[in-house]
Amino acid sequence: MNKITANICIKDIKYFILDGKAYVKPNQKVSGDVTIPEKVFYDGISYDVVSIQKSAFRGSNITSVVIPNTLKFLDNSCFSGCSSLENVDLGNSLETIGNCAFFGCNSLKSIEIPDSVTEIGICCFECC
Numbered sequence: 001m002n003k004i005t006a007n008i009c010i011k012d013i014k015y016f017i018l019d020g021k022a023y024v025k026p027n028q029k030v031s032g033d034v035t036i037p038e039k040v041f042y043d044g045i046s047y048d049v050v051s052i053q054k055s056a057f058r059g060s061n062i063t064s065v066v067i068p069n070t071l072k073f074l075d076n077s078c079f080s081g082c083s084s085l086e087n088v089d090l091g092n093s094l095e096t097i098g099n100c101a102f103f104g105c106n107s108l109k110s111i112e113i114p115d116s117v118t119e120i121g122i123c124c125f126e127c128c
Contacts (some may be wrong), residue, residue, distance in 0.1 A: 006042050013030060014036070017040075017042055021049075021051075024056050028060045030062055034062050038069060046049065048073050050070060050071060051074075052074050057078060062082055062085055062088060063087070065085065066087070066091075069114075071093065073095065075098045084107055094117055099121030103125075
């Protein structure tokens with residue numbers, strides 16, 4: 001069984017470290033412009049940020065988000081209900097956008113899906 005190495009918070013974004021990689025975990029208290037870093041540092045070691053977990057920013061008041069090139073996976077509902085979200089930069093290495101990832105983001109003006117994306121879940125952009 002895999003064990004979480006650490007739970008950390010950097011600039012109001014929460015992460016957990018698992019198997020040498022970093023994952024963004026739920027924190028609906030984040031607001032404004034959000035930039036997810038390519039790496040986070042914990043205890044002198046750097047970890048690539050590879051995923052935004054289920055419901056991570058669900059219903060938060062974020063207005064824009066920049067996804068790093070290290071990130072491969074947006075989990076289900078990770079940005080759903082973010083009614084203030086207007087701009088999203090998905091980076092160039094994203095492979096999967098989970099179900100309902102941007103559901104209800106009715107302020108979203110446009111989004112460019114990188115060529116690296118091979119899977120887009122159901123209802124991903126419904127009610128946008």
